[in-house]
Amino acid sequence: MSNILHTPDPAALRLGTMLPEPFVVVERNEETADTFTLTLCPAGEGAARSFEPGQFNMLYAFGTGESAISISGSPEKTEGLVHTIRRVGTVTSALDRLVLGDVVGVRGPFGSPWPMNEARGRDLVFVSGGIGLAPLRPAILHALAHREDYGRIVILAGARSAPDVIYHEQLHSWMEESGVEVKLTVDQAGSGWHHHVGVVTTLIPRARFDSSNAIAMVCGPEIMMRFTAMELARAGLSDDQIFVTLERNMKCAVGICGHCQFGPGFICRDGPVFRFDRIRHWFSQREI
Numbered sequence: 135m136s137n138i139l140h141t142p143d144p145a146a147l148r149l150g151t152m153l154p155e156p157f158v159v160v161e162r163n164e165e166t167a168d169t170f171t172l173t174l175c176p177a178g179e180g181a182a183r184s185f186e187p188g189q190f191n192m193l194y195a196f197g198t199g200e201s202a203i204s205i206s207g208s209p210e211k212t213e214g215l216v217h218t219i220r221r222v223g224t225v226t227s228a229l230d231r232l233v234l235g236d237v238v239g240v241r242g243p244f245g246s247p248w249p250m251n252e253a254r255g256r257d258l259v260f261v262s263g264g265i266g267l268a269p270l271r272p273a274i275l276h277a278l279a280h281r282e283d284y285g286r287i288v289i290l291a292g293a294r295s296a297p298d299v300i301y302h303e304q305l306h307s308w309m310e311e312s313g314v315e316v317k318l319t320v321d322q323a324g325s326g327w328h329h330h331v332g333v334v335t336t337l338i339p340r341a342r343f344d345s346s347n348a349i350a351m352v353c354g355p356e357i358m359m360r361f362t363a364m365e366l367a368r369a370g371l372s373d374d375q376i377f378v379t380l381e382r383n384m385k386c387a388v389g390i391c392g393h394c395q396f397g398p399g400f401i402c403r404d405g406p407v408f409r410f411d412r413i414r415h416w417f418s419q420r421e422i
């Protein structure tokens with residue numbers, strides 16, 4: 135399975151040193167009960183960082199440790215790094231305790247991007263589960279900022295329940311954009327929910343896109359991505375039109391330590407964004 139490997143960009147590796155640089159929390163928003171968004175700016179004379187949609191940073195909560203967190207802001211706006219984080223354990227809980235003015239260490243950006251160039255002139259289908267919308271948001275914002283470069287934009291977002299939907303207001307503002315179709319679904323609907331109910335894959339047959347000329351970008355739990363790839367195939371997309379982003383426990387983020395090994399590759403160096411045909415074999419294996 136040597137085709138899993140793309141050649142890492144040496145410049146990107148040089149940029150991503152092992153030394154975290156200090157960034158200050160300049161904005162904080164609560165997304166859901168366990169998910170929050172931090173905007174970080176370089177402390178002192180530090181330089182702003184540009185990134186490509188799909189890339190991630192290592193965020194270091196001083197005295198606690200580091201976590202890989204995708205960049206979820208607009209790639210057009212480099213003045214602040216935006217990260218949406220779900221509190222699951224030690225490091226993310228420490229990041230959750232940060233308030234305005236606190237300092238966090240940043241290494242990055244790392245990793246492979248969503249295929250925004252390859253997708254030019256084609257319809258874009260974004261499919262997310264839960265916080266999976268966060269790593270997709272830079273790609274959506276890029277496509278909206280370069281509307282003339284892309285065909286229809288379809289955004290299909292699923293969550294467990296209405297209070298678990300992140301970027302709620304922004305999703306509704308995207309619904310107003312011409313040529314953009316946004317469909318939301320939850321597993322369990324409460325009163326006042328006016329969108330769909332059911333798993334996100336059920337939205338795929340209802341969406342309008344040209345499957346012969348579309349690129350799909352998918353992010354969510356692995357089981358969700360597996361069923362989404364199957365449903366996209368039923369809709370007419372081939373595996374080389376589908377891109378997914380993978381997560382594994384990550385330490386160095388520069389392809390040295392091996393914590394995030396996936397088949398013959400490393401997610402930090404060869405991913406996290408993969409074309410589905412290149413990982414299909416490994417994706418279906420347990421414990422990989």
Ligand SMILES: Cc1cc2nc3c(=O)[nH]c(=O)nc-3n(C[C@H](O)[C@H](O)[C@H](O)COP(=O)(O)OP(=O)(O)OC[C@H]3O[C@@H](n4cnc5c(N)ncnc54)[C@H](O)[C@@H]3O)c2cc1C
Pocket residue numbers: 190200201202203204205218219220221222223224225226227265268269380381382383384406
């Ligand atoms: C490339 C990449 C991008 C990511 N982007 C985001 C993001 O944008 N927002 C976000 O909230 N999280 C993101 N994550 C996941 C995030 O890195 C982990 O949730 C975080 O490192 C957990 O650290 P912790 O110390 O809080 O939890 P721990 O105390 O280490 O673990 C708590 C629980 O979470 C599990 N866990 C730990 N790391 C992961 C992981 N990577 N995937 C699945 N389960 C894990 C552990 O097994 C354990 O059950 C990303 C991960 C990767 C690899």
